[in-house]
Amino acid sequence: MSYETLLVETRGAVTLVTLNRPQALNALNSGVLDDLIAAFAAYEADDSQRCAVLTGSGDKAFAAGADIKEMADKPAADFYLEDFFSKWTSDFVKKVRKPWIAAVNGFALGGGCELAMMADFIIASDKAKFGQPEIKLGVAPGMGGSQRLTRAIGKAKAMEMCLTGRMMDAAEAERSGLVARVVEHESLVDEAVKTATTIASMPPMAAMVNKDMVNAAFETTLDQGLIYERRLFQILAATEDKAEGMAAFIEKREGVWKGR
Ligand code: HXC
Secondary structure: OOOOOEEEEEEOOEEEEEEOOHHHOOOEOHHHHHHHHHHHHHHHHOOOOOEEEEEEOOOOEEEOOEOHHHHOOOOHHHHHHOOOOHHHHHHHHOOOOOOEEEEEOOEEEOHHHHHHHHOOEEEEEOOOEEEOHHHHHOOOOOOOHHHHHHHHHOHHHHHHHHHHOOOEEHHHHHHOOOOOEEEOHHHHHHHHHHHHHHHHOOOHHHHHHHHHHHHHOOOOOHHHHHHHHHHHHHHHOOOHHHHHHHHHHHOOOOOOOOOO
């Protein structure tokens, strides 16, 4: 399937999705959102695909934010009546249960930073820059930035970034816990696909459960989270892949996964 705003290819069991509006620094208009929902739904439905990577085309940007030109003349009532940006949560983040990585290759600003933070984790190029500059436009984060950035890097830095609109470079982002790893710009996609291939080689249901458990830490108390973790662990204990994984370890061979 082809998309107006995305390039999608598969590399083995890894789906590589590239935001493809380089002339607008991959700004996120409603076409991008619809395409992303469709591309990730296709990834989710394809049993041969076990991890995805999202990156940006061009050398400069992952995504420079929500499309300012699309928002500039939009009446305030329309933002409210359309519940603008709600699809990011309802049709995108929550419906993607399989793992995916954001490979941030340049500017990740505003909605671009927020999109990267929707990923399970971020791998950044050494040229990446993160920021929530919405305040300079007279607005504020609208796709989760105030919440996810604060959870990722803490109140002091998140507040400073939202109130000043300053950008954070890749090294500071790694120090602050926003990104899992920084790699050389030229090898970003290869490194992200390599990491995704490792994830794709794991028992797929266990990968989904591990993702689910970690995400639960953001939604629950510690006690509730620990119970949730234990119950999911107990469910995995009943899978064929658990029997295979433990047998393979004892027999000193690689496991062969059924995904159930
Ligand atoms: C639409 C954008 C854009 C954006 C860049 N472009 N960002 N178009 N929406 N978010 C377009 C420019 O208009 C320009 O098009 C082309 O991309 C290249 O951009 P330049 O500005 O010429 O590049 P450069 O000088 O290198 O500066 C790069 C930049 C700057 C620092 C990233 O583009 C920038 O500040 N962009 C806006 C970043 C931002 O404010 N993001 C937050 C958006 S609001 P033309 O046609 O002129 O060549 C948001 C929050 C949503 O995301 C929630 C609100 C409720």
